Amino acid sequence: MDERANAPHAIGERLCALMVVRALTVEAVAYATGASKRHVVDWLAGRVTPRRGQINRLANQTGVTLAWIYYGDEGGVLPRTASLLRTALEHNREDPASGGSAGGPE
Secondary structure, three states: OOHHHHOHHHHHHHHHHHHHHOOOOHHHHHHHHOOOHHHHHHHHOOOOOOOHHHHHHHHHHHOOOHHHHHHOOOOOOOHHHHHHHHHHHHHHHHOHHHOOOOOOOO
16 A cells, blocks of 8 residues: 555545535534544644544544545445545545645635
8 A cells, every 4th residue: 555645635635535525514524523623624734644533433424434534445435435535536636726635625
């Protein structure tokens, strides 16, 4: 597995994609994880790696795994969900202003 897959910016990109696919706001992610909105924004921007306990709650509520959030591993993610997440990631990388980790959905 690519070592860059678990870099904070890559985790932020996957969280942004998850937020797009599940129509989540920063506030909703903060509530689901028990984190502050500021922490969520830092995760999305790739400035900080989220704690596993916080992200585990989000993963359980959104149908993804910790392995997907931290490493991009689609094992355990339903095929339709995985496809939607890949599409959102590709779109965010092509157009970061639309919700990529550079700005993040707010």
